[in-house]
Amino acid sequence: MTSSTRAPFEYAPAPESRSIVDIAPSYGLFIDGEFVDGTGDSFKSVNPASEEVLTEISSGSDADVDRAVAAARRAFTRVWGPMRPADRSKYLFRIARLLQERSREFAVLESLDNGKPIRESRDVDVPLAAAHFFYHAGWADKLDHAGLGPGPRPLGVAAQVIPWNFPLLMLAWKVAPALATGNTVVLKPAETTPLTALLFAEVCRQADLPPGVVNIVTGAGDTGRAVVEHDDVDKVAFTGSTEVGKQIARAVAGTRKKLTLELGGKAANIVFDDAPIDQAVEGIVQGIFFNQGHVCCAGSRLLVQESIHDEVIASLQRRIGTLRVGDPLDKNTDIGAINSAEQLARIRELSDYGEAEGATRWQPACDLPDRGFWFPPTVFTGVSPAHRIARDEVFGPVLSVLTFRTPDEAVAKANNTTYGLSAGIWSEKGSRILKIANQLRAGVVWANTFNKFDPTSPFGGYKQSGYGREGGRHGLAAYLKGNDA
Amino acid sequence: MGGMTHLLDPDALPDDARALMAPLPPYDDVARSDSAFRAFLHGLPGVDQVGAEARVGVLGTRSIKTTSKAWAIDTAISMVDLTTLEGADTPGKVRSLAAKARRPDPGDPGCPQVAAVCVYGDLAGVAREALGDSGIHVAAVATAFPSGRASRAVKIADVEDAVANGADEIDMVIDRGAFLAGRYLDVYEEIVAVKEACGSAHLKVILETGELVTLDNVRRASWIAMLAGGDFIKTSTGKVNPAATLPVSLVMLEAVRDFRAATGRQIGFKPAGGIRTTKDAIKHLVLINETVGADWLDPDWFRFGASSLLNDLLLQRQKLRTGHYSGPDYVTVD
Numbered sequence: 011m012t013s014s015t016r017a018p019f020e021y022a023p024a025p026e027s028r029s030i031v032d033i034a035p036s037y038g039l040f041i042d043g044e045f046v047d048g049t050g051d052s053f054k055s056v057n058p059a060s061e062e063v064l065t066e067i068s069s070g071s072d073a074d075v076d077r078a079v080a081a082a083r084r085a086f087t088r089v090w091g092p093m094r095p096a097d098r099s100k101y102l103f104r105i106a107r108l109l110q111e112r113s114r115e116f117a118v119l120e121s122l123d124n125g126k127p128i129r130e131s132r133d134v135d136v137p138l139a140a141a142h143f144f145y146h147a148g149w150a151d152k153l154d155h156a157g158l159g160p161g162p163r164p165l166g167v168a169a170q171v172i173p174w175n176f177p178l179l180m181l182a183w184k185v186a187p188a189l190a191t192g193n194t195v196v197l198k199p200a201e202t203t204p205l206t207a208l209l210f211a212e213v214c215r216q217a218d219l220p221p222g223v224v225n226i227v228t229g230a231g232d233t234g235r236a237v238v239e240h241d242d243v244d245k246v247a248f249t250g251s252t253e254v255g256k257q258i259a260r261a262v263a264g265t266r267k268k269l270t271l272e273l274g275g276k277a278a279n280i281v282f283d284d285a286p287i288d289q290a291v292e293g294i295v296q297g298i299f300f301n302q303g304h305v306c307c308a309g310s311r312l313l314v315q316e317s318i319h320d321e322v323i324a325s326l327q328r329r330i331g332t333l334r335v336g337d338p339l340d341k342n343t344d345i346g347a348i349n350s351a352e353q354l355a356r357i358r359e360l361s362d363y364g365e366a367e368g369a370t371r372w373q374p375a376c377d378l379p380d381r382g383f384w385f386p387p388t389v390f391t392g393v394s395p396a397h398r399i400a401r402d403e404v405f406g407p408v409l410s411v412l413t414f415r416t417p418d419e420a421v422a423k424a425n426n427t428t429y430g431l432s433a434g435i436w437s438e439k440g441s442r443i444l445k446i447a448n449q450l451r452a453g454v455v456w457a458n459t460f461n462k463f464d465p466t467s468p469f470g471g472y473k474q475s476g477y478g479r480e481g482g483r484h485g486l487a488a489y490l491k492g493n494d495a
Numbered sequence: 496m497g498g499m500t501h502l503l504d505p506d507a508l509p510d511d512a513r514a515l516m517a518p519l520p521p522y523d524d525v526a527r528s529d530s531a532f533r534a535f536l537h538g539l540p541g542v543d544q545v546g547a548e549a550r551v552g553v554l555g556t557r558s559i560k561t562t563s564k565a566w567a568i569d570t571a572i573s574m575v576d577l578t579t580l581e582g583a584d585t586p587g588k589v590r591s592l593a594a595k596a597r598r599p600d601p602g603d604p605g606c607p608q609v610a611a612v613c614v615y616g617d618l619a620g621v622a623r624e625a626l627g628d629s630g631i632h633v634a635a636v637a638t639a640f641p642s643g644r645a646s647r648a649v650k651i652a653d654v655e656d657a658v659a660n661g662a663d664e665i666d667m668v669i670d671r672g673a674f675l676a677g678r679y680l681d682v683y684e685e686i687v688a689v690k691e692a693c694g695s696a697h698l699k700v701i702l703e704t705g706e707l708v709t710l711d712n713v714r715r716a717s718w719i720a721m722l723a724g725g726d727f728i729k730t731s732t733g734k735v736n737p738a739a740t741l742p743v744s745l746v747m748l749e750a751v752r753d754f755r756a757a758t759g760r761q762i763g764f765k766p767a768g769g770i771r772t773t774k775d776a777i778k779h780l781v782l783i784n785e786t787v788g789a790d791w792l793d794p795d796w797f798r799f800g801a802s803s804l805l806n807d808l809l810l811q812r813q814k815l816r817t818g819h820y821s822g823p824d825y826v827t828v829d
Binding site: 018019020021022023024129133284285286287288289292293332341342438458459 | 540541542543545546547549550553556557558559560561562563564566567570749780781784785789792
């Protein structure tokens with residue numbers, strides 16, 4: 011048989027329609043059940059894939075935050091706190107269903123604002139956000155059975171500050187447990203990705219959620235600080251960088267506020283020589299290139315057993331060559347845009363350090379769009395534990411490859427980090443997986459998979475990855491006080 | 496033919512026969528003994544089923560539209576092994592199928608013809624005659640298809656008969672009983688023997704993955720077939736459920752990919768059974784494209800074993816051309 015000239019299989023553009031979303035020219039704040047104008051300056055929100063200005067966003071001032079916290083306090087004291095738990099549950103179920111019904115709208119808006127591929131916002135972010143509301147809706151009237159003693163009580167007003175990497179999902183991780191446990195919230199979405207939070211505000215109205223139970227105050231760092239440092243706040247929950255997390259810990263120290271922090275990570279993804287190699291390669295790709303690597307639990311350090319290093323790297327490079335980088339709204343896109351010019355600059359800086367320190371950079375041939383913020387999937391081999399790209403969180407599509415010889419060395423290298431959020435183990439040997447998992451100092455350990463999330467599973471870190479857990483029964487504790495407290 | 500065969504004593508064979516059956520370097524010694532072969536096959540990396548399912552799940556979301564859909568449909572049509580494998584098959588039925596193979600859509604001469612017509616060996620001659628000089632291949636199932644439960648002598652006779660009747664492609668079944676009993680070398684030797692009986696006819700080796708069940712088994716059986724000289728590896732007979740599932744296809748494609756990387760020899764792949772819709776076919780084309788690449792996107796290297804698939808491809812093709820759906824009366828029954 012002779013082979014004929016083979017045309018490559020090109021995928022025609024398959025863009026998801028933008029027409030389902032209706033972005034207003036400007037947005038105010040959501041306080042006490044109403045959209046109100048902010049009294050601070052406004053700022054622009056851009057589409058990172060095109061640098062197109064999407065809308066103008068209000069920046070919440072101290073006075074705005076005051077009003078929001080006051081509304082939350084009123085709602086807590088008069089309505090949401092005293093409400094029968096089963097009734098709170100009904101609201102949460104209603105919100106969960108509305109998220110599902112409006113899922114396309116949320117997915118398109120998230121991809122426009124954040125730059126992540128529509129496949130991920132559609133198949134991961136939005137369904138998981140709905141799942142968090144469903145899960146916590148079920149808890150609302152069963153808190154006596156959460157293992158926190160009889161009749162655990164809500165804390166009051168929760169100040170919540172969330173990051174730009176999973177805007178709606180992080181909102182769900184914060185708002186769903188707070189509401190289910192009877193707290194009210196003032197939420198500050200990230201400066202670059204406020205749009206799905208504002209659409210969520212609309213969903214709260216649609217669900218007839220009592221005014222003041224959820225308040226959304228947009229803005230940058232100053233607004234976040236005002237929310238966190240407000241005197242009438244009982245609980246602070248933050249997901250974001252370790253640097254800002256430390257500032258928050260300092261600000262909250264000595265106050266009555268309860269604090270949970272979910273910060274950075276530098277996860278090890280450990281591949282043993284008896285791993286299912288093809289699936290491990292998929293897991294490495296999923297671990298570091300999911301969401302452009304803007305994932306605090308990303309598997310950014312590949313620890314591969316030296317005996318299979320070359321084979322794994324060859325497979326990995328072949329696989330990375332098939333990743334489709336480009337328009338986030340195209341249904342076939344695997345890797346979208348970097349969220350901001352600022353983040354792109356940081357990724358470039360750390361990658362340049364990687365080369366300067368002697369690691370070998372590899373990137374596939376790929377055409378990047380002319381406008382917008384883009385960085386190709388990148389693999390550094392020959393990385394030593396002393397290199398910055400092996401220690402600092404890049405928060406981008408950059409993988410550092412290190413090797414190990416024995417299981418003990420794998421554990422030692424995996425734990426040799428100031429972080430401790432997540433880790434992955436790849437092996438066909440069950441006993442090895444269990445043993446290694448027990449030795450890893452990381453909040454989440456995945457075995458033969460990576461970046462799998464579920465509302466029933468607690469998530470959180472060791473060391474500088476933060477403290478407290480979100481999700482599952484453990485996550486409820488962060489929003490409740492027992493009768494002994 | 497009993498227990499140990501001549502293959503365990505290669506020196507007993509004429510030189511040309513040995514050349515035919517020796518696996519390519521770097522695997523030329525892996526089949527030297529039962530234990531060596533077993534160690535090799537069990538040393539292949541394992542397959543994590545959950546991971547394999549997740550991978551095909553993501554690929555299943557690829558959105559193939561407009562020009563790429565048109566290309567995919569025509570390519571898929573040209574890759575069909577149009578199949579009839581019924582006890583009730585007659586010369587008339589086979590001639591009707593051959594006519595359809597040559598001209599799948601009578602209303603559109605631009606529609607590509609299929610790759611092959613696949614029949615039982617006794618009807619290969621009828622197919623050969625009906626296909627004339629169309630260039631369409633005649634594939635015949637053999638080796639006591641579909642169960643493969645017969646002596647090796649009978650299987651070889653079955654193959655020789657089909658080839659004599661004009662089949663230029665033989666679709667054999669492996670001895671699943673031997674495989675599941677761990678007698679890998681028996682499976683291997685039988686494929687070698689069948690390949691020899693094929694002469695110049697191309698050999699497709701059916702693993703019957705629905706009976707092998709685990710993906711680890713699918714990987715091992717794929718390697719046995721490739722090492723033994725099969726030209727294609729094929730998922731299923733179509734007589735056992737499940738037949739060609741996407742995770743099975745993924746693992747077999749990984750096998751042909753890895754085999755070519757190691758030996759330089761390219762092996763074809765044929766999923767068969769259960770692929771009924773254009774959507775299923777396109778999912779397979781995407782799977783090939785993103786697992787092994789465009790080198791396999793050709794009827795020489797990839798086939799669909801199917802009967803009802805062709806009509807769905809034709810309906811979708813008409814829909815793309817005319818902008819509206821027609822109906823079952825606008826494609827021919829065969």
